[in-house]
Amino acid sequence: MTKPIYWGDPKASPSEIKKLVANSHVASVEEITELAQAAGESHREITEVVKAKMNRPDAQRIRHLRCVEGHSWRSVAGITYMEWGCTFDDWYPATNQIAGVALCEVAAAMLGEDARKEPWV
Numbered sequence: 316m317t318k319p320i321y322w323g324d325p326k327a328s329p330s331e332i333k334k335l336v337a338n339s340h341v342a343s344v345e346e347i348t349e350l351a352q353a354a355g356e357s358h359r360e361i362t363e364v365v366k367a368k369m370n371r372p373d374a375q376r377i378r379h380l381r382c383v384e385g386h387s388w389r390s391v392a393g394i395t396y397m398e399w400g401c402t403f404d405d406w407y408p409a410t411n412q413i414a415g416v417a418l419c420e421v422a423a424a425m426l427g428e429d430a431r432k433e434p435w436v
Contacts, residue, residue: 323335323412324387324388324389324412324415325436326381326385326386326387326388326436327387327388327389328387331387331389354413357406357411357413358413358416358417361405361406361411361413361414361417362417362420362421364405364406365414365417365418365421366421368399368405369418369421369422369425371425371426373395373399373422374421374422374423374425374426375422375426376395376398377391377395377418377419377422378422378423378426378428378435380394380395381419381422381434381435382434382435387412387415388412388414388415388416388418388419389410389411389412389415390410390415391415391418391419392406392409392410392411392412392414392415392418393409393410395414395415395418396409396410396414397409416430419435423435
């Protein structure tokens, strides 16, 4: 079996990556396509939730978590989930990586930055 390659969050810790790939398998093109479509829909839905809740102090907090403290997207999502008092309807699990991406994208845009450039990546 081919060892899985981790192509995710560049700020994820080695232990987080190890947990994520521990029980991985090589996916088919169909599985990858299906997952990508589901991820895109989740991203759109979560982004709308985040935009409705985000304010400038929240954006600055998220920037601090990601850019200063170096948290992964999953960690940013989990911390924000607890701080905002989120529910299953906002995103699940609390450490949802797609939610972390959406949080960083919305926060960066609110602050006039690009979440796909330094210091966000």
